[in-house]
Amino acid sequence: MSALPPGEYAIVEVLGHRTIIGRVEEVERFGAKLMSIEAVFNGELLDAVMIGGSSIYQFTPCSAEVAEARQPKEDWQLPPSIRAVLPVAALPAPAFDPPAFMGEAVKPPPCASCGGPEPFGECECIPF
Structure with a gap:
């Protein structure tokens, strides 16, 4: 049915x-x-x-x-x-699958302050 x-x-x-x-x-x-x-x-x-x-x-x-x-x-x-x-709800969610040649280029840059893994200075080392 x-x-x-x-x-x-x-x-x-x-x-x-x-x-x-x-x-x-x-x-x-x-x-x-x-x-x-x-x-x-x-x-x-x-x-x-x-x-x-x-x-x-x-x-x-x-x-x-x-x-x-x-x-x-x-x-x-x-x-x-x-x-x-x-309707937007019927569309599949966009997915980013980087091509192999991009390799490391798609990783976000490290924190500018401490070099930690959080990108763009978003880590906890910077007091707000």
Whole structure:
């Protein structure tokens, strides 16, 4: 059983070589029929994006379980238009993994006063 809310789910291929997996619904906006799709990411539904019917190449209905299994695992796998509106909480924390050639260069400098391991004079040798 899927943890996703009930509804109609699909794998949708859209103009621009984008594949979006999520909960879909037909809506009318501005006098035109559109597809509202709430993309699945990290086991949750994101805010809906609207897609015009003429932009759809392929529409594959699926269950919530299939949508959950096929959802993007990394944020870079989402189409740019969806990634641009991702909540900050949904983005992975940035990690700094220095390249090997940097070696010791990424270590902070020692304390200017005593040469201790605390950087930038933040050690306890300096009275405030």
